[in-house]
Amino acid sequence: MARPAMASTLRAYSLPLILFIASMFYQLTIIPRSYPPSHYDVLGIKRYSSIEEVTEAYEKLSSKWNSSVEVPRTIDLIKIRYAFELLTNPLWKRNYDLFSIDEQVHVIEKLKEQYAGAHFSEIDLPLLGAAPVDPGDHSFNVITSGNFLSKFENTQALLIQVFSAGSYRCAQFSSIWKRIVTLLDGVANTGMVELGEVQVATSLAEKKSTGQFFFRNGLPSLVAFPPGCKTSDCFVRYGGELSVDAVTDWFATTILSLPRILYYSKESLAQTFLGKSGPHKVKVIFFSKTGERATPFVRQTAKVYWAYASFAFLLWQEEDSSLWWNTFGVESAPAIVFLKDPGVKPVVYHGSVNSSWFANIMEQNKHQDLPQLRSVTSMELGCDARGYSRAGNETLIWYCVVLAGRQSPELNNLRETMRRVQEVLSNDGKILSTPSAVALKEKRLTFTWLDGEVQNRFCFFYIHSENSYETCGPRRDLTDVPELFIIRYRRNDTEDSIKIEKKPKNILDAFQNEDVDPASQLVARYNGSVEVQQIIEWISQIIKDGDSRDLPFFRTKTPALVPEDADPIWSRGARNILSTSMGMKQRISNVISGIHDHLGDPRIGPILLLGALLSFGSIWLQRSQSTHPSHSNDQSQPSTTDEVRQKWRERQRTASNRGQPPSITDMEPKDAHQMALSDSDSE
Numbered sequence: 001m002a003r004p005a006m007a008s009t010l011r012a013y014s015l016p017l018i019l020f021i022a023s024m025f026y027q028l029t030i031i032p033r034s035y036p037p038s039h040y041d042v043l044g045i046k047r048y049s050s051i052e053e054v055t056e057a058y059e060k061l062s063s064k065w066n067s068s069v070e071v072p073r074t075i076d077l078i079k080i081r082y083a084f085e086l087l088t089n090p091l092w093k094r095n096y097d098l099f100s101i102d103e104q105v106h107v108i109e110k111l112k113e114q115y116a117g118a119h120f121s122e123i124d125l126p127l128l129g130a131a132p133v134d135p136g137d138h139s140f141n142v143i144t145s146g147n148f149l150s151k152f153e154n155t156q157a158l159l160i161q162v163f164s165a166g167s168y169r170c171a172q173f174s175s176i177w178k179r180i181v182t183l184l185d186g187v188a189n190t191g192m193v194e195l196g197e198v199q200v201a202t203s204l205a206e207k208k209s210t211g212q213f214f215f216r217n218g219l220p221s222l223v224a225f226p227p228g229c230k231t232s233d234c235f236v237r238y239g240g241e242l243s244v245d246a247v248t249d250w251f252a253t254t255i256l257s258l259p260r261i262l263y264y265s266k267e268s269l270a271q272t273f274l275g276k277s278g279p280h281k282v283k284v285i286f287f288s289k290t291g292e293r294a295t296p297f298v299r300q301t302a303k304v305y306w307a308y309a310s311f312a313f314l315l316w317q318e319e320d321s322s323l324w325w326n327t328f329g330v331e332s333a334p335a336i337v338f339l340k341d342p343g344v345k346p347v348v349y350h351g352s353v354n355s356s357w358f359a360n361i362m363e364q365n366k367h368q369d370l371p372q373l374r375s376v377t378s379m380e381l382g383c384d385a386r387g388y389s390r391a392g393n394e395t396l397i398w399y400c401v402v403l404a405g406r407q408s409p410e411l412n413n414l415r416e417t418m419r420r421v422q423e424v425l426s427n428d429g430k431i432l433s434t435p436s437a438v439a440l441k442e443k444r445l446t447f448t449w450l451d452g453e454v455q456n457r458f459c460f461f462y463i464h465s466e467n468s469y470e471t472c473g474p475r476r477d478l479t480d481v482p483e484l485f486i487i488r489y490r491r492n493d494t495e496d497s498i499k500i501e502k503k504p505k506n507i508l509d510a511f512q513n514e515d516v517d518p519a520s521q522l523v524a525r526y527n528g529s530v531e532v533q534q535i536i537e538w539i540s541q542i543i544k545d546g547d548s549r550d551l552p553f554f555r556t557k558t559p560a561l562v563p564e565d566a567d568p569i570w571s572r573g574a575r576n577i578l579s580t581s582m583g584m585k586q587r588i589s590n591v592i593s594g595i596h597d598h599l600g601d602p603r604i605g606p607i608l609l610l611g612a613l614l615s616f617g618s619i620w621l622q623r624s625q626s627t628h629p630s631h632s633n634d635q636s637q638p639s640t641t642d643e644v645r646q647k648w649r650e651r652q653r654t655a656s657n658r659g660q661p662p663s664i665t666d667m668e669p670k671d672a673h674q675m676a677l678s679d680s681d682s683e
Contacts, residue, residue: 012623016616023608039083039096048097051088058084065120077120078111078127085128091166092131095195099205100214103169104128132171141181143191145199157188157255158225162204164195167219177220179244186355187256187296195219203232210602222247224255249293258299259306263291263313266320274339277310279407280372280451280564282365283339286313287330297355301362307376307564308366338365343416370419373402373448373455375563381446385489385517385558390443397490399439399543404450404459405471405482413530414482415449420532421539422447435547436540445543452483457559462487462523484526486539488546489519490553516555522546 040047043057064070087093095101115123151158161177163170181190195201204223205213215221222238240246252258264273277283302311316333324330328337328346338347347365378384382398389398403418405411428437439445452459452472459472463483470481524542528534
């Protein structure tokens with residue numbers, strides 16, 4: 001009986017027992033590890049003592065060694081000497097006192113192994129070298145408490161390095177930081193905060209449950225404020241490798257949500273990149289010697305021009321140099337190649353790039369020689385009745401030559417013909433005065449092509465014939481017939497001069513105002529041969545008639561052009577990747593870090609012990625009441641268990657007697673009565 005009773009007792013008191021063991025383990029194991037002896041404890045003085053007090057304590061100890069009164073162990077001497085050198089350096093002491101930064105603590109273990117078994121007199125002093133100087137001249141972007149708020153005057157992202165002038169790691173990171181600042185120029189703001197700016201430094205530091213400020217990975221510490229973020233609630237800490245490539249890639253993808261531009265091999269370039277990129281886009285290929293990822297300003301420019309171009313990186317290898325020379329005309333890396341229409345010679349730029357220069361050459365080369373007419377290009381090409389010509393808002397009449405068709409060899413051949421037409425007119429404009437050459441020079445004439453399958457509504461609107469289905473809409477058969485037409489736009493200057501801007505009175509007025517386009521349109525289709533000269537003569541005649549004759553002013557509502565590639569991979573890619581893989585890792589890391597930080601809270605041990613005591617008391621009180629009931633309760637009423645058993649027996653007896661005939665012993669006769677008892681036995 002004793003063993004089951006003991007097991008029952010242990011089960012009843014299992015919770016307080018577990019809490020008590022956890023509290024003891026926490027107090028005896030976790031707390032000592034979380035709060036190891038400080039360097040002040042090694043010297044036997046109180047924390048935050050002054051440098052003078054540190055020196056005095058060290059001299060007292062060293063006097064005992066020198067007089068042979070007390071011979072210390074080698075490891076003790078190393079710890080004491082290390083504490084003395086650390087706490088007598090103003091910068092190191094400040095970092096240690098305010099943020100618990102001790103980046104040279106590994107020296108103790110190194111010296112312990114080096115001088116194992118040696119006499120303390122053999123130790124070379126000093127143990128620590130001189131503190132490094134300021135890690136470079138960064139006066140142009142040093143942040144102080146006075147100018148900290150001014151860094152948030154614009155909406156650009158901000159990357160801040162928290163550093164210490166006395167830190168070896170910060171001194172080594174100096175050259176890397178300079179490179180990072182250069183690469184982020186024009187994309188984000190940068191700045192540096194020295195730990196001496198305590199108010200700013202503490203606002204950027206993490207805080208333990210005990211109130212101690214700290215930097216989890218030491219110094220330097222990188223903190224990023226995303227665009228529009230101006231408080232500590234939204235900034236992001238960097239916890240990765242301190243390299244140029246790692247930091248800039250993290251900042252570009254995580255903070256700025258910029259695209260990653262992939263590297264391709266010579267085998268995958270044609271099939272994966274050139275073959276799958278849209279035919280309307282210019283292909284931009286970067287040749288790199290280092291293999292570093294695309295810089296942030298390159299990614300920023302790529303994001304701006306995603307509707308016009310596709311981007312790829314190639315690692316330059318000398319054994320492939322002849323291939324790239326014969327294919328693209330690239331002599332060496334770094335270089336940038338712009339591939340435009342099929343058959344057009346690539347445009348090559350050699351040398352490294354910077355932010356403004358790359359943006360300029362992208363603007364110059366964003367269009368193919370014969371650009372595609374799309375929603376993103378119609379306004380700037382002057383092929384939109386809602387806008388005006390490339391020549392400006394004052395131009396009255398302008399023209400747009402459009403080649404429409406589905407993707408096919410026939411369309412490619414006619415595109416090449418139209419490029420030659422445009423080239424001839426560009427050269428003739430310098431020496432001749434044909435109407436088409438003059439109009440092209442004056443920017444009143446634009447050449448473009450239209451994907452009739454994608455832009456089918458727009459295509460059908462301008463081509464009305466029995467053969468329209470051979471040019472516009474989804475392919476129904478093997479016949480592809482590209483069509484060439486010219487649109488003459490005329491702006492109604494009389495109407496514009498008396499036009500008064502006013503808000504519509506109701507929804508009906510708003511729709512009526514959108515029934516027609518501002519400029520009138522007349523369309524002429526080309527039915528001649530594909531000879532360059534004949535096409536030029538046809539265009540010249542159309543422009544001559546359109547400029548001189550009083551043609552009808554026909555206004556209508558043009559179908560909207562489809563915005564091809566409206567949802568590029570990187571418009572959602574960076575955030576989606578972050579929220580699934582990187583985001584999950586980040587959340588798990590934050591949870592683990594939070595648990596680790598809270599394990600050092602000295603309040604947890606007493607709380608566990610208090611919980612154990614309260615649980616023990618509650619369980620003891622409940623058990624004592626159930627095992628020792630009061631005497632009055634025993635006499636007045638049966639236990640709950642007895643009542644249950646009695647009712648169960650009665651139900652069983654009733655069920656067993658149900659359906660049986662009554663016997664003489666089951667019930668009393670109706671006329672039966674109890675006789676009175678007397679004292680006489682004879683009665």
